[in-house]
Amino acid sequence: MESLRSILKNFKWLFGKNSEFYPTNMKTGMWAWVGHRLTGLALVVYVFLHLSFITTASMAADGADFDVLMEMTSQPLLVAMDFVLVVVVIYHAMNGFRVVLFDLGMGIKRQKLVFWVMMAVSAVLTVGGLWAIWHLLFRGGA
Amino acid sequence: MADQKIATTKVAGTWPWFLQRLTAVLLIVFLAVHIYVSHFMDVGAETGEEPLITFEEVSLRLDALIYVVADLGMLTCVLFHGLNGLRTVLFDFDMFANRKKTIDVALFVVGVGTLVWGIVILLPFINGA
Numbered sequence: 001m002e003s004l005r006s007i008l009k010n011f012k013w014l015f016g017k018n019s020e021f022y023p024t025n026m027k028t029g030m031w032a033w034v035g036h037r038l039t040g041l042a043l044v045v046y047v048f049l050h051l052s053f054i055t056t057a058s059m060a061a062d063g064a065d066f067d068v069l070m071e072m073t074s075q076p077l078l079v080a081m082d083f084v085l086v087v088v089v090i091y092h093a094m095n096g097f098r099v100v101l102f103d104l105g106m107g108i109k110r111q112k113l114v115f116w117v118m119m120a121v122s123a124v125l126t127v128g129g130l131w132a133i134w135h136l137l138f139r140g141g142a
Numbered sequence: 143m144a145d146q147k148i149a150t151t152k153v154a155g156t157w158p159w160f161l162q163r164l165t166a167v168l169l170i171v172f173l174a175v176h177i178y179v180s181h182f183m184d185v186g187a188e189t190g191e192e193p194l195i196t197f198e199e200v201s202l203r204l205d206a207l208i209y210v211v212a213d214l215g216m217l218t219c220v221l222f223h224g225l226n227g228l229r230t231v232l233f234d235f236d237m238f239a240n241r242k243k244t245i246d247v248a249l250f251v252v253g254v255g256t257l258v259w260g261i262v263i264l265l266p267f268i269n270g271a
Contacts, residue, residue, distance in 0.1 A: 044224040055263045063197025
């Protein structure tokens with residue numbers, strides 16, 4: 001119990017009320033930054049899973065394993081989960097675009113406005129992504 | 143936020159910072175092409191009813207060297223961007239920033255190893271033409 005408390009004490013900077021990450025202490029730019037990191041880390045995990053599954057399935061010369069994997073990943077639940085991936089990628093790409101703009105010296109003073117403009121673009125892209133996912137689901141493929 | 147970027151750049155270096163932006167832009171293009179080619183272009187064209195990605199169809203596409211080059215290009219970009227992004231996150235923590243050299247070597251090994259793995263997997267397809 002005492003050791004648990006001492007472990008938790010190390011995370012006060014992260015979860016404590018005075019932490020810059022405490023939800024009510026975070027403003028737009030901070031949320032954008034935290035979101036960028038979390039989606040980035042999630043995408044690293046996804047990419048390595050994606051690569052390992054697909055390369056492993058590509059090793060059989062007759063392609064049987066690959067076709068089985070494609071069959072498995074095209075089931076409706078997994079295609080629907082791809083939509084989550086689409087949203088994560090769109091957020092990371094659009095906020096990333098905002099970061100690049102700042103590095104080029106553009107829009108820093110209006111960073112909040114730029115964030116919401118990028119989120120509006122993200123919303124439009126997400127509708128497009130939803131359409132694409134729907135299309136794949138409807139055709140029964142992936 | 144500005145302080146954050148400057149602080150990170152100091153530890154992480156200017157070149158990684160620049161390449162992170164360059165690969166970011168390249169990845170947007172690569173990803174758009176990747177999704178179009180693998181999920182929409184020609185999928186199910188032969189059978190007309192089973193719109194699944196098939197090994198046959200992918201092998202056929204990889205006969206054209208441009209797809210192999212594009213695949214490896216995207217793999218290189220995604221590995222750099224992902225691992226360098228992870229590196230940036232890690233360096234915000236003192237316990238990792240104090241072990242910069244170790245982290246750099248470890249991530250480099252993972253990156254190059256995965257790239258080599260990708261080349262090994264793609265090799266049989268290159269001679270398939």
